[in-house]
Amino acid sequence: MPGTVFSLEVNPQIPAKLARLSELANDLWYSWDRPTRELFFRLDPVLWDEVGHNPKRFLRQVEEKRLQEAAQDRVFLESFYRVLSAYDTYMLEQLRPQGQPGLDQGDLVAYFCAEFGFHESFPIYSGGLGILAGDHCKAASDLSLPFVAMGLLYRQGYFYQFIDAEGNQVATYADSDFENLPISPVLTPGGAEIKVGVELPGRTVTAKLWMARVGHIKLYLLDTNLPENSDEDRYITHRLYGGDITMRIKQEMILGIGGVRALRAVGIKPSVWHINEGHAAFMILERARELVSQGLDFNAALEATASATIFTTHTPVPAGHDIFPRELMLEYFGGQIQALGLDTERFLGLGLKSNEGFGFNQTALAVRGSRFQNGVSRIHGHVSSEMLADLWPQVPPEENPVSYVTNGVHVPTFLAQEWRELFDSYLGGEWRNRLCDTDFWRRVEQIPDHLYWSVRQALKSQMIKEVRERLTLQHRRNAGSEAHLDRLLRHLDPLDPSVLVVGFARRFATYKRATLLFEDLERLKAIVNHADRPVIFIFAGKAHPADRPGQELIRDIHRLARQPGFEGKIHMIEGYDMGLARALVYGVDVWLNNPEYPMEASGTSGEKAGINGTINLSVLDGWWGEGYNGHNGWAIKPVHTADPLRARAEEAATLYELLENEVMPLYYQAGSYGFSSGWVKKSKHSMETLLPRYNAARMVSQYVRELYRPAAIHGRRVCGEEYRGARVLSQWKHRVQSAWSGVSISRQDHAPDRIRYGNALQLELAVELNGLQPEDVRVECILSQHFERRNLRLEKNYFLRHEGQTVDGRHRFVLNLEPDACGRMDYRIRIYPYHELLAQAHETGLMIWL
Numbered sequence: 001m002p003g004t005v006f007s008l009e010v011n012p013q014i015p016a017k018l019a020r021l022s023e024l025a026n027d028l029w030y031s032w033d034r035p036t037r038e039l040f041f042r043l044d045p046v047l048w049d050e051v052g053h054n055p056k057r058f059l060r061q062v063e064e065k066r067l068q069e070a071a072q073d074r075v076f077l078e079s080f081y082r083v084l085s086a087y088d089t090y091m092l093e094q095l096r097p098q099g100q101p102g103l104d105q106g107d108l109v110a111y112f113c114a115e116f117g118f119h120e121s122f123p124i125y126s127g128g129l130g131i132l133a134g135d136h137c138k139a140a141s142d143l144s145l146p147f148v149a150m151g152l153l154y155r156q157g158y159f160y161q162f163i164d165a166e167g168n169q170v171a172t173y174a175d176s177d178f179e180n181l182p183i184s185p186v187l188t189p190g191g192a193e194i195k196v197g198v199e200l201p202g203r204t205v206t207a208k209l210w211m212a213r214v215g216h217i218k219l220y221l222l223d224t225n226l227p228e229n230s231d232e233d234r235y236i237t238h239r240l241y242g243g244d245i246t247m248r249i250k251q252e253m254i255l256g257i258g259g260v261r262a263l264r265a266v267g268i269k270p271s272v273w274h275i276n277e278g279h280a281a282f283m284i285l286e287r288a289r290e291l292v293s294q295g296l297d298f299n300a301a302l303e304a305t306a307s308a309t310i311f312t313t314h315t316p317v318p319a320g321h322d323i324f325p326r327e328l329m330l331e332y333f334g335g336q337i338q339a340l341g342l343d344t345e346r347f348l349g350l351g352l353k354s355n356e357g358f359g360f361n362q363t364a365l366a367v368r369g370s371r372f373q374n375g376v377s378r379i380h381g382h383v384s385s386e387m388l389a390d391l392w393p394q395v396p397p398e399e400n401p402v403s404y405v406t407n408g409v410h411v412p413t414f415l416a417q418e419w420r421e422l423f424d425s426y427l428g429g430e431w432r433n434r435l436c437d438t439d440f441w442r443r444v445e446q447i448p449d450h451l452y453w454s455v456r457q458a459l460k461s462q463m464i465k466e467v468r469e470r471l472t473l474q475h476r477r478n479a480g481s482e483a484h485l486d487r488l489l490r491h492l493d494p495l496d497p498s499v500l501v502v503g504f505a506r507r508f509a510t511y512k513r514a515t516l517l518f519e520d521l522e523r524l525k526a527i528v529n530h531a532d533r534p535v536i537f538i539f540a541g542k543a544h545p546a547d548r549p550g551q552e553l554i555r556d557i558h559r560l561a562r563q564p565g566f567e568g569k570i571h572m573i574e575g576y577d578m579g580l581a582r583a584l585v586y587g588v589d590v591w592l593n594n595p596e597y598p599m600e601a602s603g604t605s606g607e608k609a610g611i612n613g614t615i616n617l618s619v620l621d622g623w624w625g626e627g628y629n630g631h632n633g634w635a636i637k638p639v640h641t642a643d644p645l646r647a648r649a650e651e652a653a654t655l656y657e658l659l660e661n662e663v664m665p666l667y668y669q670a671g672s673y674g675f676s677s678g679w680v681k682k683s684k685h686s687m688e689t690l691l692p693r694y695n696a697a698r699m700v701s702q703y704v705r706e707l708y709r710p711a712a713i714h715g716r717r718v719c720g721e722e723y724r725g726a727r728v729l730s731q732w733k734h735r736v737q738s739a740w741s742g743v744s745i746s747r748q749d750h751a752p753d754r755i756r757y758g759n760a761l762q763l764e765l766a767v768e769l770n771g772l773q774p775e776d777v778r779v780e781c782i783l784s785q786h787f788e789r790r791n792l793r794l795e796k797n798y799f800l801r802h803e804g805q806t807v808d809g810r811h812r813f814v815l816n817l818e819p820d821a822c823g824r825m826d827y828r829i830r831i832y833p834y835h836e837l838l839a840q841a842h843e844t845g846l847m848i849w850l
């Protein structure tokens with residue numbers, strides 16, 4: 001085409017009556033309020049899809065005529081006013097659901113994360129972690145929690161995935177036009193943009209602060225793409241998880257250090273700080289630096305910083321933990337080590353993890369800079385205690401401070417509209433206030449089976465339509481023939497959704513073992529082609545662009561899906577995002593997850609499936625390890641062996657058996673109404689047991705009760721009176737640590753091996769305290785009784801009392817222990833440091849056993 005092409009965008013004038021559409025487009029409330037999104041859809045369904053369900057972009061492009069018609073359309077206006085009324089009620093009435101624990105007046109939580117997933121129109125997430133963070137914010141808004149979130153505003157977000165004709169993943173990146181995102185620059189009262197500086201080697205990088213409204217709460221985002229930065233530095237916030245380790249350290253410095261400075265710049269004073277995964281751990285250094293500059297020594301500053309800080313770890317997979325080389329740390333923090341009042345070794349020691357080499361481990365820093373740590377499911381909590389055990393070297397892993405809060409999903413975001421309507425009729429609108437009430441949800445059983453089933457089938461039809469559209473686009477783009485397309489789609493009929501469909505969609509990280517199903521191809525072929533009980537499998541998911549083996553899995557599935565015998569029965573769909581996730585978790589019959597135990601920290605897609613009546617078939621790992629109750633789905637028991645290939649083969653065998661003997665027969669056991677009442681029963685049981693447990697309202701309430709509130713209270717104890725507690729505690733810890741190697745205990749009584757019931761065991765210990773005082777320690781006896789036949793172990797702890805000295809000048813500790821039962825008992829004796837300002841009994845990591 002000769003000549004220059006100039007481009008021009010014509011924006012509609014939004015009629016006054018509909019002016020508040022812009023307000024709705026600017027609040028991420030739309031990401032969980034389907035009636036709001038429905039308004040845009042109704043104005044122009046085709047454009048709505050074209051603009052990727054992005055309301056702001058939609059409002060820039062929609063025909064003005066359509067808006068004017070809508071402004072005259074009573075039916076549209078009625079929906080519009082209903083949405084506005086719901087929105088205004090939500091915003092005006094800051095109601096906390098009854099019985100929910102709150103924070104104290106003036107408390108505020110700051111939540112830092114490298115990614116946030118709210119909706120497909122706001123692409124600053126890559127997968128589970130981001131969507132979880134988005135759900136956390138949404139639930140915090142629902143609970144009217146004093147809460148702000150901090151993240152990075154990526155120009156490109158994560159990549160869009162195409163899959164070519166050979167099954168290769170093609171990663172494409174598109175620049176976001178910030179005008180299309182539901183964000184605005186944060187301004188000073190005088191109208192100037194708020195910017196913060198972060199020192200990198202030889203220069204100061206400037207980051208601009210943006211804000212996204214998420215109902216009641218605000219998400220702040222930092223962006224370095226500014227003219228005052230060098231080209232290299234403008235690139236820092238370019239791409240989520242893009243670039244090498246140097247890019248990663250720069251991004252994390254902007255997030256951690258810039259994030260703290262940004263909150264200061266807008267005058268926000270958090271009393272609780274939540275580091276959601278190690279990427280944000282540098283906030284600790286910045287907050288400690290602030291205190292050092294106010295005159296605290298580093299140890300007291302770290303004590304104060306840690307006192308109100310929570311760290312959540314999200315994965316046992318090593319690649320999920322950033323470890324920066326020492327040289328890189330010195331290059332990037334060299335200038336700041338002095339400002340912290342540290343020497344190089346002490347500084348690098350903050351990121352040292354004894355069992356992982358000499359790099360600077362962000363997880364280790366996050367643990368040292370927080371007094372509250374948690375994993376994201378029961379199993380993962382235990383795995384994390386083990387993984388982090390070396391940070392409390394003398395403490396048994398099960399007693400270190402790492403706890404867990406199992407992840408949950410935001411119900412308004414991930415519950416299909418069709419269920420909402422059915423719940424309104426059968427449970428009453430009240431269900432929205434009863435999200436965590438397990439008794440209430442038993443009422444799901446009262447929904448008539450045929451209505452329940454018709455919702456399931458309607459959602460399946462919609463899913464099939466969506467999958468057909470996506471497969472068609474993918475196939476035509478890859479220049480496939482129409483005849484081939486017909487063959488591929490012949491079993492996907494939206495008008496007849498009677499076929500059993502199994503879904504598997506998530507990131508293609510290798511530990512998730514997307515190809516486990518293909519262990520035995522002949523057996524799988526028999527399953528998908530069963531004469532009376534055919535099964536279709538739908539796969540979707542992205543592999544990180546640097547993850548070659550992950551991309552290989554996509555190719556494998558793509559290739560197998562084209563083999564005779566599998567064609568049309570197995571599908572690999574490109575472009576997995578939140579929109580496709582919703583369609584799949586709503587519409588498939590079975591949600592499959594078969595990770596390598598115990599690598600799935602939680603997993604949340606199965607929770608999304610479960611709340612919609614889709615039945616889980618999963619390895620007992622992550623959330624399913626506690627969600628499965630024997631009846632609400634199917635479980636693949638992990639095979640505990642050192643040989644991963646054997647585990648894989650055996651777990652695949654279990655998967656086939658479950659499909660053949662349980663899933664397929666139950667699904668196809670058609671009753672007189674044309675559906676399986678056994679299936680409906682199981683699906684209902686799954687929904688009613690999972691929804692009230694694995695939702696984000698429960699999760700955030702639990703964070704408030706078990707972590708935020710304790711951290712706020714502890715922070716005040718340690719930081720009050722000009723950080724008096726922090727000074728006292730850090731000096732005490734220093735004293736204890738210096739003396740500890742000289743501490744010892746020995747037994748002075750003659751240790752009888754039997755006593756008569758009613759008598760006391762008179763324990764007497766001589767304790768060498770090496771200069772410590774008796775009140776600096778606790779000497780403890782743990783008595784345990786094992787009841788073999790009941791497989792029960794009862795434990796009781798007793799503290800020994802300090803009583804004078806032994807003849808050789810050691811401290812005497814005594815206890816008259818009167819067991820309240822007969823039988824065989826074991827007891828052990830130990831000593832550990834104690835101070836009333838400790839947040840966790842064993843945070844010092846010191847403990848000596850007799």
Ligand SMILES: *Cc1c(COP(=O)(O)O)cnc(C)c1O
Pocket residue numbers: 126127128129131505506507576577578581582602603604605606608
């Ligand atoms: C829920 C979700 C995930 C996380 O799924 P897992 O089962 O935890 O792996 C990833 N990506 C998208 C788009 C999701 O909606």
